[in-house]
Amino acid sequence: MNTPFVGKREYFSGIGRIPYEGVASDNPLAFKHYDADRKIGDKTMAEHLRFAVCYWHTFCNAGHDPFGPGTRVFPWDAAGAPLARAEAKMDAAFEFFTKLGVPYYCFHDIDMAPDDDDVAVYESNLKHMVALAKERQQATGMKLLWGTANLFSHPRYMNGAATNPDFDVVARAGVQIRAALEATVELGGGNYVFWGGREGYASLHNTQMKRELDHFARFLTMARDYGRSIGFTGNFLIEPKPMEPMKHQYDFDSSTVAGFLKAHGLERDFKLNIEANHATLAGHTFEHDLQVASDHGLLGSIDANRGNAQNGWDTDQFPSDLYDTVGAMLVVLRQGGLAPGGLNFDAKVRRESTDAEDLFMAHIGGMDAFARGLEVAHALLTQSPLEQWRAERYASFEAGTGRAFADGKLSLDDLRAHAMARGEPTQRSGKQERYENLVNQYLVRV
Ligand code: XLS
Ligand code: CA
Ligand code: CA
Numbered sequence: 001m002n003t004p005f006v007g008k009r010e011y012f013s014g015i016g017r018i019p020y021e022g023v024a025s026d027n028p029l030a031f032k033h034y035d036a037d038r039k040i041g042d043k044t045m046a047e048h049l050r051f052a053v054c055y056w057h058t059f060c061n062a063g064h065d066p067f068g069p070g071t072r073v074f075p076w077d078a079a080g081a082p083l084a085r086a087e088a089k090m091d092a093a094f095e096f097f098t099k100l101g102v103p104y105y106c107f108h109d110i111d112m113a114p115d116d117d118d119v120a121v122y123e124s125n126l127k128h129m130v131a132l133a134k135e136r137q138q139a140t141g142m143k144l145l146w147g148t149a150n151l152f153s154h155p156r157y158m159n160g161a162a163t164n165p166d167f168d169v170v171a172r173a174g175v176q177i178r179a180a181l182e183a184t185v186e187l188g189g190g191n192y193v194f195w196g197g198r199e200g201y202a203s204l205h206n207t208q209m210k211r212e213l214d215h216f217a218r219f220l221t222m223a224r225d226y227g228r229s230i231g232f233t234g235n236f237l238i239e240p241k242p243m244e245p246m247k248h249q250y251d252f253d254s255s256t257v258a259g260f261l262k263a264h265g266l267e268r269d270f271k272l273n274i275e276a277n278h279a280t281l282a283g284h285t286f287e288h289d290l291q292v293a294s295d296h297g298l299l300g301s302i303d304a305n306r307g308n309a310q311n312g313w314d315t316d317q318f319p320s321d322l323y324d325t326v327g328a329m330l331v332v333l334r335q336g337g338l339a340p341g342g343l344n345f346d347a348k349v350r351r352e353s354t355d356a357e358d359l360f361m362a363h364i365g366g367m368d369a370f371a372r373g374l375e376v377a378h379a380l381l382t383q384s385p386l387e388q389w390r391a392e393r394y395a396s397f398e399a400g401t402g403r404a405f406a407d408g409k410l411s412l413d414d415l416r417a418h419a420m421a422r423g424e425p426t427q428r429s430g431k432q433e434r435y436e437n438l439v440n441q442y443l444v445r446v
Pocket of ligand 3: 277278316
């Protein structure tokens with residue numbers, strides 16, 4: 001990945017390969033913590049973190065909001081035929097990936113290729129761009145973390161895609177899933193993501209919820225079967241979100257999706273892609289939804305971003321809160337890593353951030369925040385008393401009647417006999433503050 005750019009022209013001139021310079025550096029275009037080849041435990045930072053850049057925010061989103069149009073002028077969006085603009089955007093994307101030094105990227109079908117209402121034109125546009133992406137991957141060493149289909153922007157999907165009450169729309173959604181699965185396989189993607197888009201409802205008055213959920217499961221099963229039939233061996237991932245754009249999204253949170261997958265026999269092929277800002281919209285912390293997914297054996301990948309504590313919507317900001325990244329990396333390290341998933345920056349610079357270099361600084365900050373989270377979480381797990389304290393808290397289940405209870409060998413009569421023999425339980429402090437102090441201590445010590 002040493003080629004600075006492989007396209008027809010350079011879009012980010014004046015910016016070279018982003019170096020690691022360490023915490024003493026004040027260079028805004030250098031990493032302070034992310035040192036790709038540095039070993040943390042038995043893996044390098046790059047191997048642990050598996051960073052990906054997303055196509056949709058970084059190269060497609062010019063900053064529009066409900067009150068006004070985009071503020072960023074992307075040179076790759078200058079006038080020209082749709083396919084020529086898509087090719088220019090791909091040149092910019094691969095230049096950006098290689099200069100930043102990330103190993104992975106993610107895309108929706110219509111981020112990469114021009115959409116079209118004509119099925120054959122849509123399919124040939126995507127095939128054309130996938131062939132170019134394959135060349136670019138070979139030239140740069142970049143890999144695809146996951147592909148997906150955008151089943152929420154086109155007006156035909158306003159009432160949902162797989163859960164639409166009109167079968168014609170469900171079938172049209174099938175066209176895109178089929179093509180996006182083929183694209184993902186062609187590009188060697190390790191995962192395929194389903195974010196629920198408009199799968200949900202705006203009003204229960206006009207909605208047969210059970211029927212829609214059954215259709216959703218049917219659709220996912222067909223996608224799974226098609227994917228496996230064309231050689232996709234990676235994970236299918238569902239990305240939970242509780243609301244927005246719909247009032248209620250069916251894939252509400254980790255717990256809801258885990259139940260849904262198990263109810264429909266999909267838990268062997270599907271895992272979860274947890275996005276920080278979606279977890280917080282659901283009233284959880286990022287760490288909570290990661291932990292729930294991991295506890296089900298279903299944590300597959302992460303969309304790294306953050307919300308804003310004062311806003312109740314999906315602000316998709318770049319992650320910068322070290323406390324959050326430590327919490328996330330504790331879950332990831334405890335489950336032994338994320339592969340074949342990774343950390344995808346599903347995040348956008350603010351509408352007011354209009355310089356090309358802001359895109360780099362945003363990703364540098366996010367990568368440094370997770371690199372720091374990795375270092376601190378690793379130290380907490382291997383050098384601090386954290387795991388020992390947690391184990392001691394549950395020590396009464398390690399032997400004797402506590403062990404027998406956990407193993408399912410006791411009845412309520414046995415519990416009563418134990419309680420009679422022991423008398424009133426001794427009060428045991430939860431010691432939350434001691435744990436919080438330990439995390440802060442390691443945040444500055446490591
Ligand atoms: C939107 C989602 C979306 C998915 C991919 O809220 O985060 O970007 O990650 O469709
Ligand atoms: Ca996402
Ligand atoms: Ca989001």
